[in-house]
Amino acid sequence: MPFIPHTEEELRRMLDTIGVDSIDDLFDEIPETLRCGSLEKLGHGLWEQEITTLMQGKAREDGQALCFIGAGAYDHHIPAAVWQLATRGEYYTAYTPYQAEASQGTLQLLYEYQSMMTELMAMDVSNASLYDGASGLAEAVLMAVRANRKSTSRRILVPRTLHPHYRATVHTLVKNQGIELVDLAYNAATGQTDMDALRHHTGEDFAALIIPQPNFFGVLEDVDALTEWAQANGALAIAVVNPLAMSVLTPPGEWGRQGVDICCGDGQPLGAPLSSGGPYFGFMCCTQKLVRQMPGRIIGRTLDLDGKEGFSLTLQAREQHIRRSKATSNICTNQGLMVTAATIHMSLMGADGLARIASKCHSNLRLLVNKLTSLGEIEPLFSGPVFHETVLKLPMEPKAVLRTLAAHNVLGGYDLGAHYPELGNALLVCATENRSEQDMDKYRLKMEQAMASRRQGACATMVKFD
Template sequence: MPFIPHTDQDIADMLAAIGADSVDALFSEIDPRLRNGDISALPERAGEQAITRLMHERAAQDAGDLCFIGAGAYEHHIPAAVWEIATRGEFYSAYTPYQPEASQGTLQVVYEYQTMMCGLTGMDVANASLYDGASALAEAVLMAVRANRKSKSKRVLMPAGVHPFYREVAHNICANQGIVFEAVDFEPATGKIDTKALDAWAGEDITALVIPQPNFFGVLEDVDALTDWAENNGALAIGVVNPVSLALIKPPGEWGDGAGADIVVGEGQPLGAPLAGGGPYFGILCCRRAHVRQMPGRVVGRTRDLDGRSGYVLTLQPREQHIRRSKATSNICTNQGLLVTAATIHMSLLGSHGLETVAATCAATTRDLVARLSALDGVERVFDAPFFHEAALRLPVAARPVLDALADKGILGGLALDRFFAGMDDVFLVCATETKTESDLAAYAEALSDVLDQIAEAA
């Protein structure tokens, strides 16, 4: 949105209209000791031409590198129309649709988004969004504790294959509320949840089982068996999904014997949000109809007025802003409406066929890349299991120096996993999306070959 600065006369007129002597007078009630009057670190003001040049120089610093890092944030092509529409004033400046009679456009966008997410996940209900995928998982855990009335333990099985950041956020938000997370390891050969390890909890009071699909390693889990295990043991099944992958694989609403997962969360960033230095993103949360009263956030519904015209309203508002705090399901005090708008436009432009094409291209491109890299001496896949568009690779040397050397060549080669998993000093996670061409893959393979040769010669 364009910025239109006020002139000195504009400011003087506005101050006169409200009876204030100066701008400082507007902040007179703030203790002077709390105000920072030193702005010496701010540069001198500059003209439009100088600012434009500076911004182009800053932007150029972020351009050029080939990115093969995934791990929860993915570089996808975003049609130009997405943000041209999303940044129109009607959407860009709209905050919260408290007054339905004045917010029909915003409410309809959220309604369309919810409908699309239900179609994508196969679930009954979707909310208006959460902050990001990690906090969405934390909210799903809290929701499961409220919804699973048969369980009194507040014990949640959290697989090691769930994104490490998601696990940390869930723990930080939920642990002080008496919720206990019990770790479930993965099979060393496949990277999947060790289903035999689940036998240790069979018949016990377990509130919920978290099921990532695909998991942090990109591996596809045996979701049917896991969902059935949860149901047979009185636990709710919480799916953690990549929305793009759902254009190809079985939606969580159909997991197991057909009943599906109980709650589904995920990160919405792949649906029209750029990487943008880590955000803003938005969280997805869907559930079965039976659990809707425990869903955080808000739900937009469609109705008809007395004249038979369609209208959109906030059907469910279980936030503490709307109802008594003791009755609220969450203290979330806003939603990521702008990102949801972009995602709705993005999905509308791609359509079901386009989204499936994107997912299929990502999967094929990653397999091509993994094959090229695995053909190099000493490089091999860590896990022997089907994967979507990420894979863990093992190098003949430590991964971090190799990734640093690749970065010097303009290639962001992946994510070193020693930060999260012991014994994986030589393992990194690599991802390729539809944005990568054959020449990009060839450049990566050649650069990795050169780096490994240089390290071998120096040894």
């Protein structure tokens, strides 16, 4: 949907300049008999998201799938203005801002992005993005090992509730650097990190504890208790968060008595479309005392000799990006276009807008769970509080059910069998603000039909075997 930026005042000035009274006067050569009239059948005007939802529904009639998958990438509404502005030439083709005198626009945008992220996370400083959330966490782990002078172990506590892809990425990037990742079990009843398992490590030497919020199961962790355990045991606390959820939850900088030391995650919920898996961007914030250990770009604001505001890369020499032996990281390219979109998105939405979207996601998930559990054979697997996705226990293998749903253009969720076989028939489902009640009713109907089809198939197989 194109974004039309002209205000009524601007339109009036343009019409006055060319000497006509109204836009209709520009088309006076078209006979009245050929004009469409008042378009009464279109009904009343809709706001942007309602129009987008309506048109997406029309598109699904031609085969576009209805998505209830989350698992780290979320189908959110993105205002049309975001990408209409982000794809303007001055943003779309902007290059690395090494020359501050030629890059003030890019640098100011990145500075504004950093300011928004520090406010959202309640942290002291932010960098100007990383490749994605998973590699951003790997950078946070390396940063923690460098920064924690109290620890000599190079060991990191990693909850099994952390996204499996994040765990795999961190392992890949640190396994050859003498860093040990120690798994931390979860509570089978609540879906949260098991505090008894954590207390078992009390007194041991760890460089850091990773704290996901929400975790991969969609469950909210007891972040205050986890943060305070880390600080009491000489470990740095690394938060891995959904940035949208932070608009309604306590931000990482306020966890426990002192807040976390490092915060990171994926910025995809802030204006990046799903796009078959990317590109997205990673974000990272930290406390002031760790700022010189933080990888990636940091933009500073200053005044020149004439008192004019200016922006530049700061705290890092260019060797940060070109000399491996002296760099805190070899992150060279911030995801500039994605960050541009995120900055515009957050500016348009504001704190209240982000909070409203997050609240709508939560209420939609509750509605979806109620509809699915009303079938009588589906139930929530964990009792812990959730944000906008949760794990459901099905009466049969999710893989077969999901295949049947996909045949009806419903992407029904994420099968946890490959990563958590101990959970049995566990399905991770998500509902964002984009899912209407009609979408959920369709999902419920197709789920009911899929389960009935699988039961009939199983009965037929048993009869044939007998």
